[in-house]
Amino acid sequence: MEAPYVIVVQGPRNSGKTTVIKSLVRHYTRQKLTDVRGPITLRANRSLRLCFYECPTEMSAMIDLAKIADLALIVIDASVGFELETFEFISILQNHGMPCVMGILTHLDQFKEASTLRKIKKVMKKRFWAEVYNGAKLFYLSGLKNDLYTDREIHNFTRFISVLKWKEMTWRQEHSYILADRFEMKRDTGESAFYGYIRGCPSNENNFFIPGYGEFEMTNISEIQDPVPQIEAQKKKKTHRTLKQKERALYAPSSNIGMLKYDNNTGYINLPDQYVMFTKHQGENIEEFTPGQKMVRELQEADRTLEDKLAQREDLALVDDIQVRAESSESEIEEENHLKELAEEIKTKLPKKEVQEYTINDTVVTDLTTLVYGKKSQGAKKVMEKDTLDSFKERYKPRFDSLDNYIKAVKNRFMAGSDYKEEIEKEAEDDMDGEDIEKEIEDAPKSEKNGIPKGTYVKIEIKGMSEELFEKIVPECPILLCGLKPLENSLGYVRARFKKHRWAKKILKNNDPLVISMGWRRFQTIPIFCTEDSGTDRLRMVKYTPKFGFCMMVFYGPLSAVNTPIMAIQDLEGKDFRISGSGIILELNSQFSIMKKLKLIGEPYKVFKNTAFVKGMFNSQLEVTRFEGAKIKTVSGIRGMIKKSSRDGIGPPGTYRATFEDKILMSDIIFLRTYYEIKPEKFYNPIINYAKQRLLKTTSQIRTERGIVAPDNEDSHYNPVIREKKEFTPFKVPKKLEEELPFKSKQKLTQPKQRDETDVKIMLNDREKKIAFFLQRLGTVKNMRVKHEKEKKEKYDEEIAKKQKKEDDAKREALSRKIKERKMKKNFHK
Numbered sequence: 001m002e003a004p005y006v007i008v009v010q011g012p013r014n015s016g017k018t019t020v021i022k023s024l025v026r027h028y029t030r031q032k033l034t035d036v037r038g039p040i041t042l043r044a045n046r047s048l049r050l051c052f053y054e055c056p057t058e059m060s061a062m063i064d065l066a067k068i069a070d071l072a073l074i075v076i077d078a079s080v081g082f083e084l085e086t087f088e089f090i091s092i093l094q095n096h097g098m099p100c101v102m103g104i105l106t107h108l109d110q111f112k113e114a115s116t117l118r119k120i121k122k123v124m125k126k127r128f129w130a131e132v133y134n135g136a137k138l139f140y141l142s143g144l145k146n147d148l149y150t151d152r153e154i155h156n157f158t159r160f161i162s163v164l165k166w167k168e169m170t171w172r173q174e175h176s177y178i179l180a181d182r183f184e185m186k187r188d189t190g191e192s193a194f195y196g197y198i199r200g201c202p203s204n205e206n207n208f209f210i211p212g213y214g215e216f217e218m219t220n221i222s223e224i225q226d227p228v229p230q231i232e233a234q235k236k237k238k239t240h241r242t243l244k245q246k247e248r249a250l251y252a253p254s255s256n257i258g259m260l261k262y263d264n265n266t267g268y269i270n271l272p273d274q275y276v277m278f279t280k281h282q283g284e285n286i287e288e289f290t291p292g293q294k295m296v297r298e299l300q301e302a303d304r305t306l307e308d309k310l311a312q313r314e315d316l317a318l319v320d321d322i323q324v325r326a327e328s329s330e331s332e333i334e335e336e337n338h339l340k341e342l343a344e345e346i347k348t349k350l351p352k353k354e355v356q357e358y359t360i361n362d363t364v365v366t367d368l369t370t371l372v373y374g375k376k377s378q379g380a381k382k383v384m385e386k387d388t389l390d391s392f393k394e395r396y397k398p399r400f401d402s403l404d405n406y407i408k409a410v411k412n413r414f415m416a417g418s419d420y421k422e423e424i425e426k427e428a429e430d431d432m433d434g435e436d437i438e439k440e441i442e443d444a445p446k447s448e449k450n451g452i453p454k455g456t457y458v459k460i461e462i463k464g465m466s467e468e469l470f471e472k473i474v475p476e477c478p479i480l481l482c483g484l485k486p487l488e489n490s491l492g493y494v495r496a497r498f499k500k501h502r503w504a505k506k507i508l509k510n511n512d513p514l515v516i517s518m519g520w521r522r523f524q525t526i527p528i529f530c531t532e533d534s535g536t537d538r539l540r541m542v543k544y545t546p547k548f549g550f551c552m553m554v555f556y557g558p559l560s561a562v563n564t565p566i567m568a569i570q571d572l573e574g575k576d577f578r579i580s581g582s583g584i585i586l587e588l589n590s591q592f593s594i595m596k597k598l599k600l601i602g603e604p605y606k607v608f609k610n611t612a613f614v615k616g617m618f619n620s621q622l623e624v625t626r627f628e629g630a631k632i633k634t635v636s637g638i639r640g641m642i643k644k645s646s647r648d649g650i651g652p653p654g655t656y657r658a659t660f661e662d663k664i665l666m667s668d669i670i671f672l673r674t675y676y677e678i679k680p681e682k683f684y685n686p687i688i689n690y691a692k693q694r695l696l697k698t699t700s701q702i703r704t705e706r707g708i709v710a711p712d713n714e715d716s717h718y719n720p721v722i723r724e725k726k727e728f729t730p731f732k733v734p735k736k737l738e739e740e741l742p743f744k745s746k747q748k749l750t751q752p753k754q755r756d757e758t759d760v761k762i763m764l765n766d767r768e769k770k771i772a773f774f775l776q777r778l779g780t781v782k783n784m785r786v787k788h789e790k791e792k793k794e795k796y797d798e799e800i801a802k803k804q805k806k807e808d809d810a811k812r813e814a815l816s817r818k819i820k821e822r823k824m825k826k827n828f829h830k
């Protein structure tokens with residue numbers, strides 16, 4: 001049986017998480033929640049039970065809930081857009097197994113224009129798909145009605161939930177856990193009890209780990225009545241699909257449902273006025289009441305207890321032990337007959353010997369609980385009558401010499417202990433065949449071996465949680481009781497593949513503390529980043545995580561199985577994107593050897609042929625002796641070996657003699673590559689929920705807090721490297737030698753033509769050739785058209801110019817004629 005599926009409703013502040021849960025609860029149960037706190041379990045339909053949990057924005061709660069969510073509802077306020085919490089939560093989900101995810105877009109009523117709304121929906125959907133996966137479901141809740149989302153939209157939404165394919169996750173299948181929906185503390189014994197469904201795998205834990213609180217020893221686990229039992233288990237026949245009103249169930253002990261309210265230790269019944277039936281009203285007529293109501297009213301009006309009343313009556317008394325001798329009534333006889341029939345039936349199925357002990361004795365009436373478990377039962381007491389007991393003893397004399405032995409034998413029958421197994425095995429030799437025994441042995445210890453099955457509602461009592469600690473538990477933050485595997489209880493070193501999150505602002509620095517979420521645990525540790533040198537098994541330390549790629553991370557902490565995902569956070573309460581990176585466990589070990597690369601640099605002191613004295617690499621003769629035989633190299637690539645420390649007088653202390661494969665230059669730099677082993681810090685600090693925790697700070701956090709400037713090392717500055725161009729003397733080949741050389745190696749008078757690098761010949765396929773040819777033709781047509789138009793325009797311009805010229809000539813002629821005429825007139829007057 002599956003426990004109710006956990007639906008985590010997550011979103012930034014005021015995005016509408018509470019309203020979504022309230023609307024869903026109203027849809028499923030027709031009940032109104034006044035506040036939303038802790039897990040809310042309800043029956044969605046005949047075969048589906050759901051448990052809603054509103055996720056707070058605290059990182060710890062987000063991590064814990066992401067680990068147990070079967071469906072994550074991500075509520076996004078469309079009027080604000082995507083916020084960091086949403087991205088963080090999606091990241092955490094992806095890291096811890098990625099359950100089903102659905103998005104809900106709220107506050108859409110704030111967009112008045114339809115076109116804007118359409119655009120917003122489109123943009124948000126695209127972004128959501130990019131973050132989650134292509135095709136992820138995103139719902140639009142377009143507004144409120146009576147402070148809840150509209151029935152139609154919620155109805156459509158729930159249809160998707162009811163047909164959802166719930167994912168199975170490896171981590172959960174291997175671990176059992178409980179999301180506590182109620183908790184209480186027995187102050188006298190100091191034991192605290194947590195109630196919830198067993199999830200994941202069957203539980204057979206002795207200890208439970210509560211993330212944020214620590215590990216506690218379990219004192220008792222008991223199955224109790226399921227507050228929202230599954231209907232299918234009760235009724236096999238399916239009569240209807242939808243739930244009847246009385247089949248709707250809601251269990252939300254931390255929320256206020258109106259009728260029931262629990263605080264840490266007490267439960268209250270809060271009855272609305274319309275349901276108050278038996279409170280006395282003024283002027284009521286008792287004669288109109290039903291007989292039942294009358295009896296209640298009489299009891300309410302009684303002024304003395306039954307005991308007081310009896311005390312006054314001498315003829316009556318209460319007795320503690322009542323001996324019962326059953327008078328055989330008709331129905332009892334019938335029942336006995338039935339039992340006899342049953343016994344006969346058993347006899348035919350079981351071996352004779354086995355049945356003998358259990359033959360139903362119609363005269364034996366006894367308290368089985370006392371007989372079997374040695375405790376007195378709380379119900380009515382029945383005792384064995386003496387004469388019956390004698391006949392009982394008589395009957396079993398041959399097999400059991402005393403009643404005690406018989407009782408012991410019967411007890412053994414009820415216990416899955418060794419006695420039982422031994423006896424069965426012994427009997428099997430006599431008269432049972434092998435198959436039956438195997439089956440019985442298998443059946444007997446099953447409940448012990450496999451634990452309490454998942455989906456069972458249990459009460460878990462633990463000890464060791466102080467009252468002070470218990471007071472700190474609030475239903476708003478999830479309380480998980482997680483089972484741990486033996487490996488997960490031990491500490492050691494973990495090697496993981498790690499990648500900085502692309503949104504983490506800064507690359508992570510070696511030895512800076514990190515909060516790691518791994519398995520059920522959250523803890524702070526000091527990691528060392530390293531890479532695996534290619535071709536070797538060496539782990540080489542790197543100072544920072546790469547900006548984009550993967551690297552290794554080694555840290556100390558509680559162990560988890562290989563391939564368990566991990567997630568790292570540097571600042572739990574930071575304002576920027578809080579997730580620093582993620583990875584996966586590759587290896588567990590008691591120690592890892594990480595090497596730090598060291599490059600020692602020296603320069604030649606004196607150079608002989610292939611031998612040179614090198615100074616500046618070491619400071620003393622002793623240092624040199626440790627490195628005798630080590631390989632060295634010059635920057636120009638000439639390899640060599642350290643031979644011996646130089647004799648006194650040659651060079652400064654630490655100078656040594658080395659041989660090279662070629663003669664080195666005085667200007668060469670010689671370097672020696674060595675490795676220095678470093679050990680990761682043995683630091684592990686579990687994250688707690690119940691108090692403000694002192695966490696280790698990074699160096700940069702301390703510097704910022706105290707206003708300390710980072711030390712400025714001149715050597716660490718990046719300076720532009722300016723290299724003078726070296727002029728080499730031209731290479732001369734003696735004339736005689738050149739004459740003997742083949743033509744290929746002779747110096748050429750003309751240099752070969754330099755190929756233009758940009759001139760790359762493109763090989764076209766047939767289709768591309770066709771396209772190119774077509775484009776070329778189009779180009780020709782276009783060019784012709786342009787040419788034609790140009791000619792036409794030139795012609796037109798020419799004509800216009802000609803016309804203009806003609807007009808100008810005519811004007812000029814007319815003007816000159818006029819001038820001539822005036823002159824002639826003047827001359828005539830003279």
Ligand SMILES: Nc1nc2c(ncn2[C@@H]2O[C@H](COP(=O)(O)OP(=O)(O)OP(=O)(O)O)[C@@H](O)[C@H]2O)c(=O)[nH]1
Binds near residue numbers: 013016108110143144
């Ligand atoms: N106009 C409008 N208001 C909404 C919508 N959804 C929620 N609200 C309002 O937004 C406010 C916050 O809603 P809640 O459901 O309390 O949001 P929450 O995410 O639970 O808030 P916290 O619990 O404070 O983080 C309430 O006043 C709601 O009535 C919506 O779709 N449209």
